[in-house]
Amino acid sequence: MDQAPRPSANLQATLRFLGVMLALVLIFGACGSLFLGAFDKSQANSPGSLFDPGVLFGNVTHFLQQTVQIILEGKKASNGEPYRNVFLTGLLTTIQFCFLALPLALLFGLILALMSRSRLLILRAPARAYVEFFRNTPLLVQMLAIYTGLLFLPSWFLNAFTAGVATLVLNYTAYECENIRAGLGALDKGQGEAAASLGLGYFQSLRHVLIPQTISIILPPVLNDLIYMFKDSSILSLITIFELTTATQSLVRRSPSLGWEFYLIGGSLYLLLSLPLSRLARSVERRLKSVAFAPKGDLTVMALEVLAGGAAIGLLCGVLIEGFSGAAILAQLTQYLTAMLLVLTIMLFTMLVLGAIVYIPASLIRLWRRRNLPQSASGASQPSAVVAQ
């Protein structure tokens, strides 16, 4: 039984593998070329049936030729701008928005997660109300409400850029809050108690004990959220921000005879970024599960560095779009800070309003319950509450 496989069996396996590969190439090639031929035929209105191999071959080569021309030679639009640059600008804008928004969302999400773990109802109620509200309403509607509903604000404070960043941050804060809350909840309760018994304060135990352990738990979902944000940022095209979807669609509008080529390139650019990212997220997840995750150095500081680096990449993309100069850098920074201010304003306002809507009835119910409790029960619950504190 232990002997090596006979050469004929080996040959058979190789042949089988080759056959499967051949069948794969044939089927994918046939499907792909039919699609590409149909795309080309619908644009060029060329005569002939697609099931005629010669016609199909001609259509497919024409299509591929034009695609390659757009990518390599930078085939030019009527105003002299190469199509390639339009795509690059769009891609950079998409990356810019994602990298500017996600670090902020994580920071605000941490604050909200701590608030929603608090024992005080007055802190917990606004955070929970905020999270449930933003998770249960469409991102698109939130964006339109912010951009067209707040028109009374001055234009330096509310423009397409700040509104776009603010929408992404506000929405993703809710999701990151849930991630971080789940991560903190997954930790052993003894961790916090041990930190307290060592004499660490609330923030010290967070910084040195709880957050470093949470990071390894929340890293995969946060990476997944980055992919989601990368795709969700396409809605910014509705508020006149020139990101990848806008770029693609504007090119399609400008020269409809190349429409499918543009869609193909735009879609592949999205795939080119999101597929490696999802592979990365999966491998990170497997790695964190399999091996004891014990990096050297202070994890909290490392995480802050990564966040700052992400924001810096975002700013850099913005500067690259504008053209590299001191004024561009300054403008980017100011706009980013303005966006932060807008986020804070809207967040505080929503938390105040929604928190009041939730807090007032909740505390009234609590008061009513306490009054209706029998005397002995309330007397018994009083000392235990003191002990718990």
Place this chain on the structure above:
Amino acid sequence: MSAFWNTYLLDFPNLVNAAILTVVLALVAGVIAMVIAIPVGFGRLSRVTIIRSLCTTYVEVVRGTPLLLQLLVWFYGVRILLLTLFHLNVDIIAYDLLTSLNSNSLFPKGGVTGLVLGVIGLGVNYGAYMAEVVRAGILAVDQGQTEAAQTLGLSRLQIARMIVLPQALRLMIPPLTNNFITLVQDTAFLQILAVAELSLVTQGFIAGTTNATIRWGFYVNELLFYFVICYSLSLVARWQERRAARIAAIA
């Protein structure tokens, strides 16, 4: 404030109609998505390399590109493609269908191309996400079930239909409900195809006024509608999750 209430009460039936249309669109798209998702979910676990790779390609491509871009492709690409290659006009088909039912006065003035293609696009998009849920559900069913069914002499198709799928569906209900919540939210995307769902109808009322009170009244109404639909669904999902956990604890 009274200016707001006057317009709001007048337009409230339209808003409710739009909200109902939103839910109906989500339901239709969800059905299309499930019809795609179950075969694709099984196909991703198939032993046949070709089926597996085709299904994986579909899932990865759809999940890797944004819904907005896909809807634009459906409306500006596929519509033209159908028109030039097959002389297929969705509007004409729908009109003829309604005529044969003696009710073509129901045909909306703006046409139904955006609605039909948009719902198909949503369904195809969510089919990929739900296929992943189906795959995870199938993998979560104990391997012993399949082996026991094999010893009983059931064929592979019978095993999938009678043994694996019923058990997997029970596991899939909470994640499918979560997917359906995002599907309801994503019907807002259909407004770019001029489908008169909740978001577009509200946007129409808002564009007609500069009064900030009226604008925010409509926004609050719209957000509240979405919130009520999605939050009640998320409560259902949570309840189902607890129930599944309880069943798992007993079993």
